[in-house]
Amino acid sequence: MSAVLDSGDQGVTGRLADRLWSQPRLLLASLLTLPLGWLIIVYIGSLVALLWQSFYSIDEMSGLVVPEFTLKTYGELFTPSNLDIILRTLLMSAAVTVACAILAFPIAYFAARYAKGKWKALFYLGVMMPLWSSYLVKVYAWKLILAKEGIVTWIFAKLHLTFLLDALLAIPVIGGNSLSVSYIGTFLVFVYVWIPFMILPVQASLERVPGNLIEASADLGANSGQTFRNVIFPLALPGIVAGSIFTFSLTMGDYIIPQIIGSSRLFIGQAVYAQQGTAGNIPLAAALTVVPVVIMGIYLTVAKRMGAFDAL
Amino acid sequence: MMTIAVKFDAVSRHFGVVRAVDAVDLEIAEGEFFAMLGPSGSGKTTCLRLIAGFEQPTSGSISIFGERAEGVPPYRRNVNTVFQDYALFPHLTVLDNVAYGLMVRGIDRSARHKAAEDALSMVKLPGYGERKPSQLSGGQRQRVALARALVNKPRVLLLDEPLGALDLKLREQMQEELKTLQKSLGITFIFVTHDQGEALSMADRVAVFNDGKIVQAGSPADVYGKPRTKFVADFVGSSNVLTPDLTERVSGQRRWSSLRPEQVTLGLSGEKGLLEARMVAAHYLGSTTRIVTEAGGQRIAGVVQAGQSVPDAGTAVHLAFDKSALHFLEDQP
Numbered sequence: 001m002s003a004v005l006d007s008g009d010q011g012v013t014g015r016l017a018d019r020l021w022s023q024p025r026l027l028l029a030s031l032l033t034l035p036l037g038w039l040i041i042v043y044i045g046s047l048v049a050l051l052w053q054s055f056y057s058i059d060e061m062s063g064l065v066v067p068e069f070t071l072k073t074y075g076e077l078f079t080p081s082n083l084d085i086i087l088r089t090l091l092m093s094a095a096v097t098v099a100c101a102i103l104a105f106p107i108a109y110f111a112a113r114y115a116k117g118k119w120k121a122l123f124y125l126g127v128m129m130p131l132w133s134s135y136l137v138k139v140y141a142w143k144l145i146l147a148k149e150g151i152v153t154w155i156f157a158k159l160h161l162t163f164l165l166d167a168l169l170a171i172p173v174i175g176g177n178s179l180s181v182s183y184i185g186t187f188l189v190f191v192y193v194w195i196p197f198m199i200l201p202v203q204a205s206l207e208r209v210p211g212n213l214i215e216a217s218a219d220l221g222a223n224s225g226q227t228f229r230n231v232i233f234p235l236a237l238p239g240i241v242a243g244s245i246f247t248f249s250l251t252m253g254d255y256i257i258p259q260i261i262g263s264s265r266l267f268i269g270q271a272v273y274a275q276q277g278t279a280g281n282i283p284l285a286a287a288l289t290v291v292p293v294v295i296m297g298i299y300l301t302v303a304k305r306m307g308a309f310d311a312l
Numbered sequence: 313m314m315t316i317a318v319k320f321d322a323v324s325r326h327f328g329v330v331r332a333v334d335a336v337d338l339e340i341a342e343g344e345f346f347a348m349l350g351p352s353g354s355g356k357t358t359c360l361r362l363i364a365g366f367e368q369p370t371s372g373s374i375s376i377f378g379e380r381a382e383g384v385p386p387y388r389r390n391v392n393t394v395f396q397d398y399a400l401f402p403h404l405t406v407l408d409n410v411a412y413g414l415m416v417r418g419i420d421r422s423a424r425h426k427a428a429e430d431a432l433s434m435v436k437l438p439g440y441g442e443r444k445p446s447q448l449s450g451g452q453r454q455r456v457a458l459a460r461a462l463v464n465k466p467r468v469l470l471l472d473e474p475l476g477a478l479d480l481k482l483r484e485q486m487q488e489e490l491k492t493l494q495k496s497l498g499i500t501f502i503f504v505t506h507d508q509g510e511a512l513s514m515a516d517r518v519a520v521f522n523d524g525k526i527v528q529a530g531s532p533a534d535v536y537g538k539p540r541t542k543f544v545a546d547f548v549g550s551s552n553v554l555t556p557d558l559t560e561r562v563s564g565q566r567r568w569s570s571l572r573p574e575q576v577t578l579g580l581s582g583e584k585g586l587l588e589a590r591m592v593a594a595h596y597l598g599s600t601t602r603i604v605t606e607a608g609g610q611r612i613a614g615v616v617q618a619g620q621s622v623p624d625a626g627t628a629v630h631l632a633f634d635k636s637a638l639h640f641l642e643d644q645p
Contacts, residue, residue, distance in 0.1 A: 215366055216399035218386040220413035220464065230416070234403045307403075 054286035065282055073283040077291065082271070086291055089268040092183070092258075093251040096190040097198075100247045101240055103191070104198040108239075109232075111199075112206035127196045139189060139260050146185045146261065148178035176263060186262035193257065194250050198243035205239025206232070241300075241308045248299065252292040268292060315342040315377070317468055317500040318363055323372035324524075325358050332358040334524035335372070340517075342377075342467075345494050345501045347511035350521030351547065356504045359521075360470050363502065364393050377467060387416075392461035393470040397477065398453045400445035406432070406456050407441030413464040431459035434493075451482045458490075462497070471503045475510065487514055508548045512536055520544050540642050545570035550613070552576070556645035558608045559638070562587060568641040571633060573602065576614030578623075579632025587612075587631040594622045605629060 010018065020027040056065050057072040076082060111123040130138065145151055156165040169175040169182060176182030209232060217227040255269030266274070268288055276285035303309070320338035324331065333355045340346045348356040361367040362374060365386035374381045376391065392413070400409050407428050408415070414424035425441075432438055435455035445453055454474060461469055471490075475483045491514050494501045505511050511518050512532040519529040520543075528540045539545035542553045551570040554562070559569040579586055589607035594616075601616045614631060616622055623629055 210397075210399065212395050212397065212399040213401060215364075215386070216393070216395055216401075217412070217416075218366075219364055219391075219393045220416065220460065221387045222412075222416040223385075223387050226416045230412070231401060 050286050050289060053282055054290050056283040058281050058283055063280060073287045076284055077287055082288075085266050085268055085271050085288075088265065089252055089292075090295065092187065092190065092267065093248045095187060096194065096251045097244045097247045099187070099191050100195050100198040101202075101244060104195055104202050104243065105236075105240075108199050108203035108206055108236075111203045112209075113211075127199050130192075131196055135193065136256070138193065139257055142185075142189045142192065143180050143261055146179035146188070148180070150178075150180070152179060180261055181263060183262060186258050189257050189261050190251050190254070194247040197246035197250065198240075201242040201246075202236060202239040205236045205242075209235045237308045241303050245296070245300070249292060249296055252295070316340070316375075317342045317344070317377060318502070319375045320359070320362075321373045321375075323359075323362065323369045323374055325355075325362060325367055326370045331524045333362065333369075336524070336526055338519065338526065338529075340500060340502060342500055343498050345491070345514060345516045346503065347515035347518045348502065348504045348521060349506070349508060349511040349518050349548070351506055354521035355524040356519075356521045357472060358524075360393075360472055360502065360504050363468065364391055364470055365389050390464075390466055391468045391470060392464050392466040393472065394454075394457045394461050394474045396472045396474070398445075398457040400453055400456060400460070402445055404444075405441060406437070406443050406445065406448070409445065409456060410441075410460045410463055412460060427463055428459070431463040432456075434462065435459045436489075450477050451486070454478065454486065458493075462493075462499075466499065468500045468502060471501060473504055473506070475505075476507075483510075490514065512548070518548075520548060522547075538639060539570055542568055542570075542641055542643050545639075545641060552612045553641075554612075554638070555608070555610060558587075558610055559640075561608065563635060563638055565640070566645050568643045568645060570639045570641055571612070571637060573613040574615050575637035576612065576631055576633045578603070578614070578616055578620070579630045587633075589629055589631050591623050591625050591627045591629050593625060605631060607631065 020030075053065075054073060055069045055071070056067055057070045058064070059066050077086070107123075107127075111120065115123050147153075153162075153165065156162050165179075168184065169178065171184075174183040174187075176184075179185040179188070213231055213235070214227055217231045222230060253269050255267065255273045258267045259270055268291060272285045272288045275281040275288065316339050318338070318340040320336050323333060323336050323338075325333040336355070336359065338359070348359060350356045358367060362369055363376070363381075365381065365384060365388075368382060376389065381389065400406075401412065404412070407425060410428035410431050411424040414427055419427075429438070429441060432440060435458050437452060437455050437459070440448070440452065440456075445456065448456065454477075457474070474490075475486050478486060487510060490501070503511070503515065512535075515532060517529065518532055518535045519526045520535060521527065522543050528535055528544045530538075535544065536549055539548060539551065545551040545553050549572065551572050554569045554571055556566045556568055560566045563569070587607050589605035589612060592604045592606050592611065594604070595602045599618055601618070601620075601622050603614050603616055603622065605612050605614065612631060614633075
């Protein structure tokens with residue numbers, strides 16, 4: 001008669017497997033220790049260190065960091081020049097996010113509802129491919145495209161629409177000598193660089209909207225516009241919010257695009273770079289870094305209050 | 313005079329080479345409880361979607377209460393649908409789900425919520441308005457879907473396998489309620505199902521679909537008792553379909569015929585209307601035992617009352633039935 005239960009010697013790996021099977025907590029602990037350790041020490045740790053330093057201040061005479069707790073550095077955020085930087089970055093981030101959402105939605109909707117087989121593959125390729133090439137190469141390419149001697153100016157000239165471009169560049173504040181040295185140029189490049197991060201989550205959220213909800217809405221008397229407002233948009237909102245977290249925070253933290261394309265006025269990222277580098281003002285750099293964190297916190301709280309995550 | 317609620321005139325709906333609906337003629341009277349019965353892929357759901365407006369006919373014409381319906385979008389039809397998996401809006405409360413049709417028509421908040429509350433009471437879910445669909449059971453969701461459709465006072469209510477996802481007991485209860493509701497409201501109900509028991513017990517009239525065509529339409533008693541073809545006989549009530557050879561042995565006529573299992577039992581040799589057969593299997597069902605036998609190379613099912621002894625498989629038996637129970641089919645021998 002053969003044995004029903006195999007209780008003979010299992011070898012080292014066999015005994016280890018048995019041990020882990022009988023103690024699932026041990027298994028969980030052994031799986032999580034390394035990644036959690038990394039997360040807590042490297043990720044959260046550096047964030048805490050940053051927050052800590054933002055409460056130090058700099059001695060104006062010697063230029064040395066005074067390791068004493070003070071709110072003086074945070075007070076400096078409210079000087080007109082720093083407030084300007086914060087406001088400029090905030091407005092740019094908001095504009096980029098809104099533009100990304102408006103442009104991404106139809107693309108994501110097409111991909112989620114209509115694209116099948118090779119069209120879907122083409123969609124993923126089209127969205128992802130720009131992410132495979134170097135960010136710097138793309139930004140410098142855009143500098144050439146938007147330059148006064150660039151292809152955009154040329155196209156407008158060929159179409160006899162130069163007056164339109166001139167009118168656009170003549171707009172105070174956001175205009176300038178050419179697109180590559182104006183806020184409009186900075187905005188265009190930001191939208192180009194971050195839009196995949198909006199398309200993908202919106203597409204994922206639209207993909208989860210069952211087609212029969214759209215039919216049910218039409219069946220109950222809603223035309224396309226009403227169905228969009230009452231069913232599709234609310235159900236896609238978590239995806240839009242997820243995408244906007246990317247586009248908003250990436251724009252707020254970026255310091256390379258505004259340096260290469262746009263006016264010489266600073267964004268938060270550039271200010272942080274300048275303060276911690278040449279100026280050696282680590283506390284102010286840290287305090288400036290806290291600003292986007294706080295803004296994102298406020299943004300997510302408001303989004304949650306407004307029910308953006310209800311459909312999750 | 314009888315008003316015709318829905319009329320199909322040689323309606324076809326083709327998807328590429330697939331003829332989902334193929335030259336269907338159909339008339340459904342106002343106030344009728346009409347069932348579309350058929351296996352999956354037989355075209356019954358496509359017919360329902362044609363009435364709702366989600367599909368447009370490839371050819372033929374559809375009229376609803378005498379008005380031509382081709383090209384009219386779903387949101388301009390006074391027809392509502394109860395979807396197979398209910399299609400409740402997950403982000404809205406039950407009350408807002410029910411009030412949705414009134415909301416998009418611009419009826420103000422208090423009036424539409426009042427109407428939605430009334431509709432919820434009608435389907436026996438008063439006070440459930442504040443919940444989300446995810447907090448309801450399958451049966452409750454079904455009722456909400458029903459209330460959401462009925463609150464718009466449709467002229468025609470379409471139900472796409474609405475009871476398919478419910479367990480047996482709940483399904484029987486809902487069948488009763490749907491029937492009562494339909495009688496009291498007087499709305500035309502068009503009901504799609506693959507469950508022949510459901511179609512027979514609820515409908516005033518049944519259309520049996522196969523391969524995109526209506527094979528037979530008539531009262532439940534007609535469809536069950538006088539099937540026209542082998543397909544109907546087999547699909548509606550899993551009747552025994554007797555080959556021309558076997559029919560000839562029993563009745564002398566060389567034709568296809570059907571014989572209801574409940575008309576067939578075991579008899580003693582020497583009785584009239586007997587057919588020699590061999591026992592294959594027996595399934596105990598409580599009040600009766602369903603037997604499967606073989607005669608002339610063909611399976612024939614019958615019923616044995618409780619208390620009667622059931623022979624072992626392989627035993628030679630005699631099947632007894634009234635010759636008038638044999639129903640001739642239209643299929644060519």
